[in-house]
Amino acid sequence: MLKQLLVFTDMDGTLLDHHDYSYAPALNMLDILRGRHIPVIPTTSKTKAELDSLMGDLQLNGPFIVENGAAVYVPQHVIQNQPSDTLANEGFWVKAFAQPREHWLALIDELAEEFDGEFLQFSTMSVQQIMEHTGLDECHAKLANSRMYSEPVKWIGTSERKTQFVTQLQQLGATVLQGGRFLGVSGNCDKGQALQWLVSAFQTSLGHKATLSIALGDSGNDVAMLEASDIAVRIKSQSHAYPTLTRTDNVFDSTLYGPSGWSECLTKVLINEG
Missing domain, CATH: 3.30.980.20 (Putative mannosyl-3-phosphoglycerate phosphatase; domain 2)
Structure with a gap:
């Protein structure tokens, strides 16, 4: 059975340039992932309002994780049966992990x-x-x-x-x-818990556990996501060192910054995964 790849990505400093928020260097890779039906799931400190705007710019229409894992928004067209412990809100299943x-x-x-x-x-x-x-x-x-x-x-x-x-x-x-x-x-939430919950929701929807989660991030608030994923990608930053991980397996480090490093490492991962 072919694995369903799921790309969980930080935004600022990762898919978006740290200084000018450009994602131009990632456009070709975004097209490749779209063509292979591989969801790109923003997993970010940004708000839902910010993502509503940005998702359209990036031509993404799948799930996203906001406010450092505080809530997961899953479009109802992506997962048709409502996952447990979610609320229905304006076309999304919403799983909240934190208080208001x-x-x-x-x-x-x-x-x-x-x-x-x-x-x-x-x-x-x-x-x-x-x-x-x-x-x-x-x-x-x-x-x-x-x-x-x-x-x-x-x-x-x-x-x-x-x-x-x-x-x-x-x-x-x-x-x-x-x-x-x-x-x-x-609250007691982070990007890693949100990633694990969404992977499980995808597996339930797909009817099998053949998924492969790839997480990309550049800073400390990405560590839980990088530790929880099947493949971790640390993006080189101009403002700080790579985030420190306890894991050593399936870890890629970009040599380029921001969205250039994002594309660099996803190219390597896709080649390795065939």
Whole structure:
């Protein structure tokens, strides 16, 4: 039985260039994957509103994972029978792994006085500030702030104080993940749990377990996804080292940056998988 390949990809710094968010170097590989009916599944810190726009640009119409694994959105045309523990919402089956954003804002607010002036957070930043700290234009900055399950925090204090801040959030019940630019504050969820749930949902829908998950990412919030996948691809970054993994099997490291490295390694994987 031929395996169904599933490509789970981080966006910023991986499929999208870290600086200008271009995906031009990946267009040919996206065409190849589309031609082979291999789903490309954005697995990202981005919001659903951001993905709604971006999916059209990338000509993707399959599932996606938002806010660092906080929720999975599966189009109902992809998996027709509703997976367990999902809600039906506007043509999607939605599996949520985290509590709403308001819960995490309340936890951060408990620490606001103690760490005053040492961090910025999306919910209190102006659109102009979000644009400055992300490089997004005004429209995409607004979409980035339409979060449902998490809160991005920009740390501007010392590394020692950052450790204290993260520890206290964890003691309050939050999970804190370091992304390329921001700390992601949310629940006991990550890209790895979301990947595993979606692989299982695909296997149930297909009626067999012959799937092969390929995960591509460049930073710390991708580690759980890279560890959980059958094949892990670490994308070279201009701003930080490859994410550290405990696994050593089926790991590819790109020599090129961002979407160029994305295409480079997927070419190797597809050749190896025939």
